[in-house]
Amino acid sequence: MKGLFDPSILEGVEMLRILGPEGTMEEELRAPELTDQRIQELYREMVFLRLADQRALNLQRQGRMGTYAPFMGQEAAQVGSAVALGEDDWIFPSFREGAAMYMRGAPMGSIFAYWMGNEAGQRFPEGVRVMPISIPVGTHPLHAVGFALAAKMRKEPICTVSYFGDGGTSKGDFHEAMNMAGVLCAPTIFFCQNNQYAISVPRKIQTASRTIAQKALAYGFPGIQVDGNDLVAVYVATRLARERAISGQGPTLIEAVTYRLGPHTTADDPTRYRSQEEVEAWLPLDPLLRVRKYLEKCCMWDQEMEESVHAFAEEKVNRVVQEAEEFPQPAPEDIFHYTLEKMPPRLEAQLEDYLAFLKEQED
């Protein structure tokens, strides 16, 4: 019918995949700068990240860390996108982006300290172009759009990336951010890790559209659906989106199709809402596995290397934990000092009164 936009129009579009689960590479789609060497380096990082993630879960069980949101299974999506960016680009993470944040320079010890309940862990060193974690789902892409717009106004060739989940796409603020980015032609990338769940809510209850990528069409710019467990495809898609951003062509939405192998957070019991079979069906698609298979095929990896990289990574994780646990214990004053640049008299009085109370308690 004339005038009809029917979802069936979009049925033909298939997910981009370059590095298959069996370690086979579609060479013609691969980015030249992503050499085997580089892939090997990134594999090492992914191993470290997986171990760090698992350690965080353990620390939580031991009562040494608070609630933690693990990213196991999503390493390719995060690492692939993070390393595709330019040095001066900024990322706007939500709570499950430890891997991306680390790859962009945020110290893992800081990230751990934050999850241990210390705000100071969110103050990354100057020069690290990573925003603090945003907990309210779907609300921070707006900041990435505004930030990108300021850069565009000053003609700085950078872009911003906001990371969010499939659940995040349901929020009103996601829509407002996408729409504004389209209108303002902002140099920004919306990076959705569709890990199939928002806590217990499966992707199909989150939205009725076949893909998340196609949501970009509502805003007049392109969306790309990519195998999120494929380091290379994620890299290539992000690179393309960045090219568009930097060259004034505006925003791109990337849907990285992946799977959260672990619980939503340490407070979650996924057996309540998904079957073991479902999880097992995703295991062969593990993002680390296929990189290792590829490297093995190239004769750039073997069991020995695997063991040594694990040992090395374990060591590094130990240092991360130490660093996090050696973060100075924050003082009660810290609650007050960052509310406004200069503490107003009333707040100062509250602080003084509270310190007096603490003093009395000691006595």
Add this chain to the structure above:
Amino acid sequence: MKGLFDPSILEGVEMLRILGPEGTMEEELRAPELTDQRIQELYREMVFLRLADQRALNLQRQGRMGTYAPFMGQEAAQVGSAVALGEDDWIFPSFREGAAMYMRGAPMGSIFAYWMGNEAGQRFPEGVRVMPISIPVGTHPLHAVGFALAAKMRKEPICTVSYFGDGGTSKGDFHEAMNMAGVLCAPTIFFCQNNQYAISVPRKIQTASRTIAQKALAYGFPGIQVDGNDLVAVYVATRLARERAISGQGPTLIEAVTYRLGPHTTADDPTRYRSQEEVEAWLPLDPLLRVRKYLEKCCMWDQEMEESVHAFAEEKVNRVVQEAEEFPQPAPEDIFHYTLEKMPPRLEAQLEDYLAFLKEQED
């Protein structure tokens, strides 16, 4: 590229039009129940509505009415959609839907009384399935979705329609409503009157998508772009959407492409943001004009009938004004009585105190 959803995919889709500006009818697309007779009836209503709308503007200028949002130019969109519904369907209007509300049974006198600053004008008689006007743009489609869902749960064969503008599609709540309607397969119609402006902001600053209709694809259900100045096409599209709703196929978004011939409201001066030429280019597309031309072609209309229907409509408008002005002056108690079903003691005390104050003032 694999995985790419590019806006160009949708370039081919053209707006649905059945009754052209010159009064020519695409007979094969026409709905059989929309007989010439019926079109003639609807034309009479449209003439009345245009006069009523103009009178409202005049009343405002004379200080007899408050701020008013005229619908001139949008009569076909509102009348065509309203009459395509079933008797038991409900509509959820925003502030510019006087024509649709009237066609669904809301007394025009009530609507006028409301714009005269009397809340009582929003209490339509029992049986009139029209919700009160919602002023916050884009926020009420959610209510239409919830309402429709309740009907669906009870297996009642009705649907709901929310009316909103091009501006409304930018709001987060519009997105949440569309997304939920898709997921819940709610029997509801999202009816967007794209009148090219949100106050002074032109459609192209509102969103970068080529059409508004294509936004439905983000939610996995169809959108239809229709010539909003074409009574017949609007009717046919609405009918189709209603069929889908009633038969369990879920929601539809309709974009009625139209033009606000008047000011945004009586407080607005459109010459600040659009040219006279632009307005004049839309005049030949006037929704009343083409119906008249069609009827004339069918030998069902002539100048004499035009004059008599105008005279008749003028009379009717006079009665509307009278009715509105004879609405009883609301009492201060009315401010309090509808806050909760039963007034809590504190509020009662406020009322008593205020009545005592009024009494003192009299003395």
Add this chain to the structure above:
Amino acid sequence: MGKLNMVQAIQSGLMAEMQLDPTVMVLGEDVGREGGVFRATEGLQEKFGPERAMDTPLAESGIVGLALGLALNGMRPVAEIQFDGFMPPAWDQIISHISRIRTRSRGRFGAPLVIRIPYGGGIHAPEHHSEATEAVLVHTPGIKVVYPATPYDAKGLLISAIRDPDPVLFLEPKRIYRAIREEVPEEAYTVPIGEARLVREGKDVTLIAWGAMVREAERAAQMAAQEGIQAELLDLRTLSPMDDQAFISSVRKTGRAVVVHEAPRTCGLGAEIAARIQEEAILQLQAPVVRVTGFDTVVPLAKLEHHYIPSPERILRAMRQAMSF
């Protein structure tokens, strides 16, 4: 009848009402399959199916806006907002529509719905999981606001809320979800909205609290008793409409008042309570009403949180201040 904690009591209340009234339903993020992240809706989807115990997309404004539409069409929805910190996106629908539909339609329509929200700190949670926003809600005309402090009250008040013809915001102190167990009847029963509960009688100072702070205030009152200060403790239970006569008549007797809340002090509900006390009992007041509250800052994360939330010690100190003014 059995001993239940507060989450169980709430679940029991929902179960009972859904059994009695086919229009009652729950909706929200993870309330269906999962039974709620705190298990307050556990077992409802098994029993009543996915429509009446409905998992929704992640969208707080959408959830409460949908609930309004459902309520307008004959349902009695109980929506859940997963954590207090995710209330603000729902405020527009609450303030602009839910609270106003009755007055906007001059009584033709009402919004008989409930919004449940686990609120408050003390569980070492991430940012946005420890907020107490009662003042904003109480400032909003056209809604009722309920804050239970015990399992028994939670169930009874929840059932009253569901049966109420007006929208009720039902704030649950997540910190004590599992801290207290008490006898809770299995069947439906109601506790009236709008009545405070006298927790403890005393003649020296009136302590006013609600939700999770009732327990802290009770501890403080016990400590005070050992110093010879007899505190009268009121659990407000409903914050809007507020049973102000309960605390006003108490203060008329004691001459002193301490009000406790987690929210930031400035423009918190403590201010309203202090304002009403001085309006109606100034001649009996022997000391200023003292407020023990969160600071005018964001709630800190785990390592500093205990400084922020009023403790029995801080409440005791406030009572001493009131006594020695």
Add this chain to the structure above:
Amino acid sequence: MGKLNMVQAIQSGLMAEMQLDPTVMVLGEDVGREGGVFRATEGLQEKFGPERAMDTPLAESGIVGLALGLALNGMRPVAEIQFDGFMPPAWDQIISHISRIRTRSRGRFGAPLVIRIPYGGGIHAPEHHSEATEAVLVHTPGIKVVYPATPYDAKGLLISAIRDPDPVLFLEPKRIYRAIREEVPEEAYTVPIGEARLVREGKDVTLIAWGAMVREAERAAQMAAQEGIQAELLDLRTLSPMDDQAFISSVRKTGRAVVVHEAPRTCGLGAEIAARIQEEAILQLQAPVVRVTGFDTVVPLAKLEHHYIPSPERILRAMRQAMSF
């Protein structure tokens, strides 16, 4: 220097700052081409182009969220929310992000931005065009809240707000946008945030008001003077941080206080002011602090609106009550 009304003064403030500082920009619905529905941004787009005077899509949360992103990257955005009734959709971004980014990042980032909002009733507008939501804003840590009452203050405070390192909510009394004209320097100047203005000295009762209510209070004070009541009138100007020492020391002198606001009474800012007065001046208080406010209802439409908004007569009556307690 010329006589300007408040909208003109605001426009003049924006113009001056945009000329001085290339990072200052305005954004919002209709602020560009149209120059704002109230003309507060008139001429800015002509002068500074469509980027620095930017029309946005219709999305309040988006506007302020975008402003935060801009501020994080070196701009000093001045966002406009068209009417007070459309603030609630922006609250989540304000409360969850704008007010918290400094503390969340432990000082690495700040949010030097301004949000301008025409507020309050008295213009016979449709629903959602007459709200006064200061209490919610003042309850929120991490933001400043400014309410000018005169053209001179409006420009000076706006410039202070733009230069402030923290987010400032700038509420403009739309009712008196064009009611008062006074000399306003053409160049940039500042009026400090956080200082009340003594409008009128008096010894009998302290009158506390802000925004559009200052004029009503002044009229009431004149009427009172004819009855021999000498009212001292304070215009708070900044609500957060509030210059409470100004009214506390005044009440210590007069022993009586009347506070006036348009917002609903319960949990309005009047409660906080009353609470602070009784905290710090109870020994001098000779009568309860009286609140003259909107009712605990939705603001009525044109035909009933005048009953809702505090009038000089109601304020006068409150002063008499305070005097005769």
